[in-house]
Amino acid sequence: MSFGTEGESASRINGIKSTLRIISDFPKPGMLFSDITPLLLDPKAFKDTIDFFVERYKNENISVVAGIESRGFIFGPSIALAIGAKFVALRKPNKLPGEVISENYDLEYGSDCLEMHVGAVTSGDRALVVDDLIATGGTVCAAMNLLGTF
Ligand SMILES: O=P(O)(O)OC[C@H]1O[C@H](OP(=O)(O)OP(=O)(O)O)[C@H](O)[C@@H]1O
Numbered sequence: 001m002s003f004g005t006e007g008e009s010a011s012r013i014n015g016i017k018s019t020l021r022i023i024s025d026f027p028k029p030g031m032l033f034s035d036i037t038p039l040l041l042d043p044k045a046f047k048d049t050i051d052f053f054v055e056r057y058k059n060e061n062i063s064v065v066a067g068i069e070s071r072g073f074i075f076g077p078s079i080a081l082a083i084g085a086k087f088v089a090l091r092k093p094n095k096l097p098g099e100v101i102s103e104n105y106d107l108e109y110g111s112d113c114l115e116m117h118v119g120a121v122t123s124g125d126r127a128l129v130v131d132d133l134i135a136t137g138g139t140v141c142a143a144m145n146l147l148g149t150f
Pocket residue numbers: 068069070071072106107108112131132133134135136137138139140
């Protein structure tokens with residue numbers, strides 16, 4: 001699998017971009033919400049999105065793909081399977097049954113917390129964090145802090 005020439009790659013990226021939609025004033029007035037659900041309705045754009053990450057990371061010795069709840073769970077497992085890495089769920093509070101480590105963070109519309117099972121990631125692991133988007137960056141920073149604990 002390859003993204004081919006620069007032109008083919010640009011065309012696929014434009015195809016992916018064209019499926020994304022921006023909704024004004026959701027979930028609160030003044031916000032511009034980037035909605036990925038139309039991408040999921042388009043099998044070619046969805047597959048191109050997964051393939052893009054697989055192509056980029058397949059030879060990077062990634063041993064763990066960490067998906068951020070909830071939208072990171074849409075993309076992360078397919079990428080993990082394709083590159084031969086384990087998948088670790090970074091979950092919202094009180095969802096994981098085992099011993100967890102937690103990290104609080106701020107969002108555009110409030111604050112939240114991510115949790116990960118102790119032992120799911122170990123010091124020799126090399127991680128790829130997957131989510132649908134970055135807004136303030138608070139969520140991905142919290143994920144990296146969790147992973148950096150080990
Ligand atoms: O860069 P940030 O400002 O931290 O925002 C980005 C995060 O916000 C969204 O998730 P959200 O917390 O809304 O949860 P959801 O995926 O369950 O809808 C999005 O999926 C990212 O995880």
